[in-house]
Each structure stands twice: as structure tokens, then as C-alpha cells.
Amino acid sequence: MRRYGLAAVGAVAAGALVLGTGGTAWAGEADLEVHGSAVLDGGLMEVRLSPRDHGPDALAGASVRLRWSAALADAQQLPAGCARTGDREVVCGTGPLAVDEPGEQLVVPVRLRERPSEVTLSVDVAWSGGVVDHDRTNDTQRVLVLATGDPYVF
Structure with a gap:
């Protein structure tokens, strides 16, 4: 059985908890979206993600899940803040997200098991x-990426 660092997933994202009126804990309201591009060349795929929070509240962080229709190779070198959570899945933290400002771009290269x-x-x-x-x-965004080496935008 493969282990993909599930314990690391909890460390990937952090959220801000604030006190509402009357001392009630709540985390606020936000409208999150993620756009980006993906390039497939042979058995290598590079995904670039741009998270954004349309508010009304800023976030200390969020997580995005990337899922591929093809299995990932066993060995991966994922960027800091990302953790493999399955045979075809990776979760990455966004870092802080200010309202109506682009978040830090995430670049996630992966090697696929096949070509x-x-x-x-x-x-x-x-x-x-x-x-x-x-x-x-x-x-949620979904894109079909052909192995042409061209970027496919979502």
C-alpha cells in the first residue's frame, strides 16, 4: 500500500478564525477561484495556478486539489506546500489571499506513470x-490537456 503523506495535507493549508458578534467563532466569507494553465509534454505535466479571493474577507490560506485522469509516477518532486494524497492527486496550499488581489502563482510539475x-x-x-x-x-475547473507541449488554459 502506498503512503502519500496524508499527515502533511493538514499542514498544507491554514485558515483565519475570527470572532463574530457575541463571541461566536466564524471564519468569514470569501469567494475563491483558481485559474491557470497546464502543459503536457511526453510524461511530464506542468500546472500553473493563480488563486484569487473575491472577498469580502481576506484569507490566511486555502488549499487546492489537483486530480489527473492518468496515474502519477511513484517518485515526484513536488514544490513546498504541496503533498501527494493519492495515486492521481496532489493538494497544495495557496498561502495568504488578499481580497481582489492575485495570490502567489503555484507551479506544480508532475511526472506521469505513462506517456x-x-x-x-x-x-x-x-x-x-x-x-x-x-x-x-x-x-472547480476542468481541462483536457493534449500531449502537444502547448499550454491549455482554464
Whole structure:
């Protein structure tokens, strides 16, 4: 059985908890979205992600989940803040997100187990520190990436 560092997933993201009126704990409201691009060349795929928070509250951090339709190679060199959570899945922390400012771009290179001619990539907000997101329509992106070496934007 493979182990993908599930304990590290909890460390990938951090959220801000604030006190509302009457001492009630809440994490605020935010509208999170992630856009980016993906390039597939042979068995290598590079994903560039740009997280954004449309507010009304800023976030100390969130997590995005990347899922591939093809299995990842066993050995990966993921960037800091990312953890492998399955055979085809990686979770990455966004870092702090100010309202209506682009977050720090994440660059996630992965090696696929095979050399497919195409891969479907799904990117979704996996954790947002308990904030309420009233617009969940922009939380998930999905793109078909052909092994052409060209960037496919989502």
C-alpha cells in the first residue's frame, strides 16, 4: 500500500478564525477561484495556478486539489506546500489571499506513470479554512490537456 503523506495535507493549508458578534467563532466569507494553465509534454505535466479571493474577507490560506485522469509516477518532486494524497492527486496550499488581489502563482510539475496522448486535469478548492463561499460555481475547473507541449488554459 502506498503512503502519500496524508499527515502533511493538514499542514498544507491554514485558515483565519475570527470572532463574530457575541463571541461566536466564524471564519468569514470569501469567494475563491483558481485559474491557470497546464502543459503536457511526453510524461511530464506542468500546472500553473493563480488563486484569487473575491472577498469580502481576506484569507490566511486555502488549499487546492489537483486530480489527473492518468496515474502519477511513484517518485515526484513536488514544490513546498504541496503533498501527494493519492495515486492521481496532489493538494497544495495557496498561502495568504488578499481580497481582489492575485495570490502567489503555484507551479506544480508532475511526472506521469505513462506517456498518455491526453490527460484531463481537475482543479478545485479543497479547503478554505471554514469560510462561507456563496458562489461555489467557480471553485472547480476542468481541462483536457493534449500531449502537444502547448499550454491549455482554464
